[in-house]
Amino acid sequence: MRLLSSERVPEPEVMESVEEAEGYEATASDAHLDQIDNQFVTYILSMGTKGIVLDLGTGPGQIPIKLAKRDPQLRVIGIDLSTAMLKIAVERARQEQVSSRVFFLKAHAESIPLETGSIDLLICNSTLHHFQNPVLVFNEVNRVVKEGGGVYFRDLRRPPRILHRLYTAFFGRRYKSLMRKLYEDSVRASYTGPELRQLVAASSLCDARVFYPNLSHIAIERRRLK
Secondary structure (H helix, E strand, C coil): CCCCCCCCCCCCCCCCCHHHHHHHHHHHCCHHHHHHHHHHHHHHHHCCCCCEEEEECCCCCHHHHHHHHHCCCCEEEEEECCHHHHHHHHHHHHHCCCCCCEEEEECECCECCCCCCCEEEEEEECCHHHCCCHHHHHHHHHHHEEEEEEEEEEEEECCCHHHHHHHHHHHCCCCCHHHHHHHHHHHHHCECHHHHHHHHHCCCCCCCEEECCCCCEEEEEECCCC
8 A cells, every 4th residue: 555655664673581571561551641541442432332342552561451441331442563662561560450351362352363344443652653554454454343343543743844943842741761762753654644544444434533632643433322
């Protein structure tokens, strides 16, 4: 799939070492990032979320754990390619006493090991820019989500090249060292609105809308039918 722009710069491969994963998990616990995660969880719950939720690119598992703690009726599955990240996620779920309702699997987003139509809501937070072939991911998402089920991706948005330095200086002002580098790399690898709309239109999620939930993020949403 050819994008409308060639400015997007793919990010490096997934973190696999324990040291990298623990370093990421430590910086991801920053209060500002925790607040951003809480906003994401609040929005997900406002969608009338019920049943089984699948989180793509779950990392150290903070989103599934937060959802399970906020709503005891939910069951949440997180998938990721990093064994090191998943080990941290499993331990965090145990510590937060939600292991009976939160599960983690090592899997690729293009080939999710779940039955067709088995998920009520699929979510993805700040991982979309990692996927090498988003159209294949969107098609797989459409497969595993129930008919009438919900979908919500939220990711960083990429500004015009001329504004990149000012944009990252402002929205990344709270980040330091490793997290600042990760943030800047992620912005370069993220999508613009026209690019993402083109990808969604070419997929089985063509009925989903692409919009900007705020100045720093872009989102794909398909609401769950009542």
